Amino acid sequence: MSGYRLHDRAVLLTALVAPFLVGLALVPFRTGLSATNEALIMVVAVVAVAALGTRAAGALAALSAAAWFDFFLTRPYQRFTIADGDEIQTAVLLLCVGLIVSQLAVRTRRLQAAVVTDTAHLSSLQGTARLAEAGGSPEGVVEYVRRELVGLLGLRGCRFEYGTLMGNLPRLEHGGGLWLRRGDLITEYADWPDEETELRVTGGGHYYGRFLLDPLPGRPLPSEEARLVAVALAAQAGAALDTAGLSHQG
Missing domain, CATH: 3.30.450 (Beta-Lactamase)
Structure with a gap:
């Protein structure tokens, strides 16, 4: 199995686990934080995963974040059910924002990689030309x-x-x-x-x-x-x- 496939699988696993761990860590503070702040923290976890992986990993992280936000941080707790209408809106917004931001993060990372690659290629060509001209x-x-x-x-x-x-x-x-x-x-x-x-x-x-x-x-x-x-x-x-x-x- 190639290193690239192992990396992709590891990132997909992280996309599932990271939002779970963040949601679990927020449990002691859920009565003192607003639902909006909790959702923003979950979005940060989604962006962190998307910066490492693919669009699929970013999307999976967004879905995982929405699910664990519901499970850990909305009433009734420890159930995949939301009783409050405002929290339903927050969960939906978390999912939508997570999906959008994760895709933007992946695109930015790929553009940065392309710039680095293009620079390296240009450097190779310029090095050969300089050697010949000298x-x-x-x-x-x-x-x-x-x-x-x-x-x-x-x-x-x-x-x-x-x-x-x-x-x-x-x-x-x-x-x-x-x-x-x-x-x-x-x-x-x-x-x-x-x-x-x-x-x-x-x-x-x-x-x-x-x-x-x-x-x-x-x-x-x-x-x-x-x-x-x-x-x-x-x-x-x-x-x-x-x-x-x-x-x-x-």
């Missing part, structure tokens, strides 16, 4: 790209092979797709294959070699954006090799 050797550019590919794609390893096309390996294409072509059979991958994957390096219309990617088999492919950045890095390596006028395969 007159770095083409071998140095290739080595820089090789290291960047390991982190970018989550690989076990990566090596560069000059000017050979031995074997028929799955290939990371310019459009970001991962394909294997063997005769008339074409296979598209959604997960990393069990063998090395090639990322070809060309420059000025010439083939110079390929990066051989060593992934963790069975893992989902990285995002399309990450794969397109990998292709762009390989193109920068090809441009550096072509500018240096190294020998190539026609």
Whole structure:
């Protein structure tokens, strides 16, 4: 089972348990707090869960908060029944606000993650460009790209092979797709294959070699954006090799 699935299950469990614990902790203070204040505290618990998990976890936390607010904090206590009309409205508002705020929290977290990811991708491309512009050797550019590919794609390893096309390996294409072509059979991958994957390096219309990617088999492919950045890095390596006028395969 992947770490991502374990994380998702843990967050869903937290979505169920956290509102229960918050409601239980409020029991000694329920006569001194207004229903509105109690509901706001429950909303905070929902937001905390949503900031860690998915939209499903946020929605589940909102439902759990409404249920335990009813059970612990409204009369008759310890029953899923509400006798007071105002408290019914508060419970409904708690559910609605919890759902809305949880979705906003998840969206904000994802936007922040996207900004961090985009910045990292841009940094990789800029680093390669700066190295080439500073007159770095083409071998140095290739080595820089090789290291960047390991982190970018989550690989076990990566090596560069000059000017050979031995074997028929799955290939990371310019459009970001991962394909294997063997005769008339074409296979598209959604997960990393069990063998090395090639990322070809060309420059000025010439083939110079390929990066051989060593992934963790069975893992989902990285995002399309990450794969397109990998292709762009390989193109920068090809441009550096072509500018240096190294020998190539026609």
